[in-house]
Amino acid sequence: MKSNRAQKGRGGKKDLGAGLKYSQQSQNINGIEEGVEFLPANNSRKVEKRGPKRWIVLLALVTFFILLSLMVGILVWHFNYQNARVQKIFNGYLRITNVNFIDAYENPNSTEFANLASKVKEVLKILYSGIPALGPFYKDSGVTAFSEGSVIAYYWSEFSVPQYKVQEVDRVISKENAIMLPLRSRAVQSFTVDSIVAFPTDARTAQTTRDNSCSFSLHAHAGEVTRFTTPGFPDSPYPLRARCQWVLRGDADLVLSLTFQSFDIAPCDAAGSDTVMVYDSLSPVEPRAVVQLCGSYSPSYNLTFLSSQNVMLVTLITNTVRRHPGFKAEFFQLPKMTQCGGYLSGEQGTFNTPYYPGHYPPNIDCTWNIEVPRKQNVKIRFKFFYLVEPHATLGTCMKDFVEINGEKYCGEKPQFVVTSNTNKITVKFHSDESYTDTGFFAEYLSYDSSDPCPGMFTCKTGRCISNNLRCDGWADCTDFSDELQCVCNSTHHFTCTNKLCKPLYWVCDGLNDCGDNSDELQCNCPAQTFKCGNGKCIPESQKCDKQDNCGDGSDEAECESVWTVSCTKYTYKCRSGVCLSKGNPECDGKKDCSDGSDENNCDCGLRSFSKQSRIVGGQNSDEGEWPWQVSLHAEGQGHVCGASLISSTWLVSAAHCFLDELGIKYSDPSLWKAYLGLHDQSKRSTSGVQVRGFKQIIPHAAFNDFTFDYDIAVLELDKPVEYTSVVRPICLPDSSHTFPAGKTIWVTGWGHTKEGGSGALVLQKGEIRVINQTTCESLLPNQVTPRMMCVGFLNGGVDSCQGDSGGPLSSVENDGRIFLAGVVSWGEGCARRNKPGVYTRVPVLRDWIKEKTGV
Structure with missing residues (x-):
């Protein structure tokens, strides 16, 4: 409306000016000409002096035009700006100290609620009328809820504010986020009000107070868990363009504990996306927000939140048209914490933030006074530390923080150590009213200051690590101090120019491992030449010339355009029979084959959750993080091997898992059960886990049970699985697909967590690297065949182990799609130095897999 009125004003002004200018000028000129024509010639000069000169006329007209424009502009501004109104909505709460809370106030439809709400609205109207910056613009208020204390009323207020007054109104509210009450106003309508707090409100959130179609009120009961979901969950998506809220x-x-057991809404990809907010209040005000959630989370991700009082508010605002199931949540009440912190003594112990690993509650302070034996010092080791807030200023620690020795710590930190100069130390933790995190878990230790890490290396941070981790090429100290000032072992390590030590097999692998590129400097071919993937040097002019000059296709693999080339074992063949210059083109999101066959059957290798061997040195995976991982159980033995889902009816595993031994026919399909979607071995009966038997087990005919060559098998399920967020297939690489030396790959499984140890309950994951094949063969002489690959670390530490056999080696490609690079096969021990794990190469056996399964 404002822009339309302004446009109309400019048009009218232009027409009026044009008419005055040309019409008036024409009349003057005609009058002068007529006078010149009919008066005597000797009077012509006199007549000419009677009227103003032409430039004076023009100046007067221009001045008039400017004044008229200015006047019209002022009128436009007056009507479009001075009188334009902006809707401002504030959410807040006020405390009434002389009214006692009754149960009826929980029910918005009760007479008692309506009566008290009416009085509160009248109080708000009276209070606003006494504030010049607010009173003239007040329109209406609404009360959304009441809670104890004596009675807290949660409300919204609407104002219609002239455009030029908006900043002043915002300033009045935001100055203290509280309306300052005149002393005479503290008792209004028989109420005694001791505080009234207001905050600017997102208009989308404010609508939830007026539309009750998706509004719910729930009350926890002693000893009971109350559950709720988004409308339609899980059978249908939550509503579009919805404004939902749950009053808890x-x-x-008492206080409330809220947990989201399942959470899947539209991704957090832009402003205005679908959002779930949780408030430590019944009013949706930003300073009392506990968390803001969007996207999807693994079921194993910790989404437990605590309140500081007996109420919480959950809101869902949906703006996208994407179809997602929503969430399932539960809450219960528990006693309010009477104290936080305490006195800790002894040589060692542990402590953590309240309710760890759940989110600590807002608005809490804890103090731990720690004392160890005399003549000892105190060391605090924070093993986990997460105090992250979305709006906190980086490095300031003004909101949630831990304070020790006068220094504040906040944010997300790797394991770190803080020490004292005496046998005492004080640890303080502070949480403000908004946005909480999982907090920290720490241990305290006593130590001799003259030898803080007996028999071990002391990092500059105070952390103790084993001496054999010193100068091994890996930063075990978070400050990298274990890798500084090293003398490298030339037998196993390369000395970088910056004096860091790196494993020899990382030299010339195409990756800058040193940080100064010195491990790659002596690896290049001469100037004006190109280094092939197999090490061969060719003239630069032969790169991207549509000829395989390298012999492995690497000179044509990374060219901007893709063309057909002569077929070799290194090139990708389309279904039409033509071969491409491009390396690894399958399922990369780009149609390279003219028949599109490189992008067919690509519903694989994607997982619903993206968040970060028994795997020795590994860590717990998230539920649904590896949805193709399968647990194979032999009758009476539990988990024995792993496998990978490659279609709805076929698995890939290791052939050696099905060798008959000790009188047990492991080759018999009826002996086995496959568990898909499993995360924790102790929870095999939970929803989401699918159990299948086998129709047939097909080991490779050339499998050698002595050398473990051709260690691969395919397994057909007795009935198809249903694809879900935790059950999905992994992509199979083409036979030409390469996984170069140095590439990071993930190994997963429930095997032993240390050599000679026991299996893991929770699925483990470990990140390892492909080792150069020549190095692999030198480490395991006369044992490695072309069907095998070494993956791991020469210094050990992370590896697969017993019970991981048959499981996947998952490679994340550039577009995020994951391919099955290998199958866990064998190794000498687990995670030993210079003894990397050996895996069956899947690309080499890709044609065999297709022949047996059709996949």
């Missing part, structure tokens, strides 16, 4: 309550003087 507990009994007076």
